[in-house]
Amino acid sequence: MITTSFTYPTDEHTHIFAGCDEAGRGPLVGNVVAAAVILDPDKPIIGLDDSKKLSEKKRLVLFEEIKEKALAYAISECTNEEIDKLNILQASLLAMKRALEALSIKPDMALIDGNKTPKDLFCRALSVVKGDSLVPEISAASILAKVTRDKELIELDKKYPQYGFASHKGYPTKAHLAAIEQYGILPCYRKTYGPVRKLLGGDND
Secondary structure: OEEOOOOOOOEOOEOOEEEEEEEOOOOOEOOEEEEEEEOOOOOOOOOOOOHHHOOHHHHHHHHHHHHHHOOEEEEEEEOHHHHHHHOHHHHHHHHHHHHHHOOOOOOOEEEEEOOOOOOOOOOEEEEEOOHHHHOHHHHHHHHHHHHHHHHHHHHHHHHOHHHOHHHHOOOOOHHHHHHHHHHOOOOOEOOOOHHHHHHHHHHOO
């Protein structure tokens, strides 16, 4: 079931909701990161929103507050090799499934950002278009996923400063594409992504 507005389903069997979202579908490099969060109604978190709408400073503050106040949270990933093998959509769904399965509390329903849900989940699932703006649990998951992935790219930047990962976070900016052309393809790149595949093809000419 898909919804573009949101009202929590109410039935006698649905009491615990987990929000789930991912970060890193568009970048050329690194893992796709997913998070799942079950919020504590007795510990409200002010300011939750789509992670992309928040400043980096605000995301970092909320990241720590979510981890402190949530009833349960989990963060999982799919590697660039898995992305190349499965495609980014399936890898994103798998990362979300892994995050949900890693929760210490099992939800009655998973609320998934977007218009698709992972297959073979242990609980019911509802996909919510723009859920990261509509559903606090999904907003919290989007923040955990985004901050975790950004931190990974900052660490990668320390290892390969010439690529500029800390600034573009792996997205195909003009500066990033120029760096790839100059310095080459690292093992952490997604080989099936167009700009990378094109450069690899050029290497084989």
